[in-house]
Amino acid sequence: MLNIRIEKTACPKAKPADESKLGFAKIFTDHMFVMDYAEGKGWHDARVVPYAPFALDPATAVLHYAQELFEGMKAYRTAEGKIQLFRPECNAQRFVDGCERMGIPPVPVEDFIDAVKALVKVDEEWVPHMDGTSLYIRPFVIATDVGLGVHASKNYIFCVIAAPSGAYYAEGINPVKIYVEDEYIRAAPGLTGAVKCGGNYAASIKAGELAEKKGYSQVLWLDGVEKKYVEEVGAMNIMFKIDGKIYTAACNGTVLPGVTRRSIIELCRDWGYEVIEGKLAIADIMQAGREGKLEEVWGTGTAAVVSPVKELTWKDESVQISGGKIGELTQKLYDTLTGIQWGKLPDTKGWIVAVD
Numbered sequence: 001m002l003n004i005r006i007e008k009t010a011c012p013k014a015k016p017a018d019e020s021k022l023g024f025a026k027i028f029t030d031h032m033f034v035m036d037y038a039e040g041k042g043w044h045d046a047r048v049v050p051y052a053p054f055a056l057d058p059a060t061a062v063l064h065y066a067q068e069l070f071e072g073m074k075a076y077r078t079a080e081g082k083i084q085l086f087r088p089e090c091n092a093q094r095f096v097d098g099c100e101r102m103g104i105p106p107v108p109v110e111d112f113i114d115a116v117k118a119l120v121k122v123d124e125e126w127v128p129h130m131d132g133t134s135l136y137i138r139p140f141v142i143a144t145d146v147g148l149g150v151h152a153s154k155n156y157i158f159c160v161i162a163a164p165s166g167a168y169y170a171e172g173i174n175p176v177k178i179y180v181e182d183e184y185i186r187a188a189p190g191l192t193g194a195v196k197c198g199g200n201y202a203a204s205i206k207a208g209e210l211a212e213k214k215g216y217s218q219v220l221w222l223d224g225v226e227k228k229y230v231e232e233v234g235a236m237n238i239m240f241k242i243d244g245k246i247y248t249a250a251c252n253g254t255v256l257p258g259v260t261r262r263s264i265i266e267l268c269r270d271w272g273y274e275v276i277e278g279k280l281a282i283a284d285i286m287q288a289g290r291e292g293k294l295e296e297v298w299g300t301g302t303a304a305v306v307s308p309v310k311e312l313t314w315k316d317e318s319v320q321i322s323g324g325k326i327g328e329l330t331q332k333l334y335d336t337l338t339g340i341q342w343g344k345l346p347d348t349k350g351w352i353v354a355v356d
């Protein structure tokens with residue numbers, strides 16, 4: 001059990017009055033969890049303290065070479081007022097794996113979970129009440145050595161912040177339009193596509209901006225070698241229901257192994273669907289669209305939950321999906337997953353961890 005010092009704020013902020021206007025991660029709670037790392041000393045000084053800016057030397061390593069990593073999770077308030085997390089051990093393990101790739105000393109799984117629980121407990125009043133809202137939790141680690149040599153840092157800060165949030169997309173659960181990116185790439189074998197490092201997201205921003213200007217919510221990334229196979233959307237993994245079967249990219253090093261992704265795959269398999277994790281060519285998806293076999297498309301992610309896709313555009317061609325509406329299976333997946341997360345459905349899979 002991590003020994004955590006708690007220092008509560010003397011000036012709590014006003015909580016959002018209208019939870020229907022929260023948006024995604026725009027305001028943050030009263031506190032943050034912080035823990036330091038120094039070579040020879042390890043992780044130490046775990047604390048929950050008032051939310052405040054960091055003072056960083058302009059030559060701090062993370063500001064230049066982006067040695068950092070983050071996670072995304074949520075805390076949910078049930079109708080009985082209990083606060084719960086969804087599969088936090090999966091995020092904690094992914095964080096350990098990501099630290100390994102980024103040359104960062106891992107935060108042990110149990111300490112990661114203790115840190116998240118401690119912050120949520122102190123700020124539990126910030127977990128919103130309205131249907132569809134939750135407390136978005138952002139654990140992250142940054143390299144804090146000062147100096148401009150490119151090397152693994154000897155000092156780090158691990159921090160957890162949290163933001164009461166509504167839907168990630170302005171569309172909410174309404175279907176979004178996705179642009180298949182044909183010029184830029186997000187990942188390639190041997191790079192960092194499978195870990196949640198900020199650099200992956202920085203590299204995606206330009207393509208995202210261009211797609212947004214054309215009226216799309218996000219881009220769908222193709223593999224970085226042949227630009228032929230679908231990978232992920234950046235803020236979410238993506239799944240295709242074609243002729244009754246479900247397809248999604250395999251997690252072979254260039255795709256983020258999403259916690260929502262694996263949960264949705266488990267649900268689909270429980271319900272008797274064949275789920276194929278492998279290479280799926282965008283040309284075949286478009287062909288299925290033309291033939292009326294592309295039945296449903298949805299994204300999965302902690303922030304995005306289960307997000308229906310109504311249109312895919314690749315090169316100069318667009319295909320429409322499910323008549324612009326949320327598909328039947330997509331809706332069932334959304335209802336089941338959120339039902340478990342908000343405690344409206346029984347947690348038959350042991351996915352829920354109480355914050356007490």
Ligand code: COI
Nearest residue numbers: 072073235301302303304
């Ligand atoms: C999440 O779903 O938690 C993520 O980290 C995606 C992020 C880009 C909002």
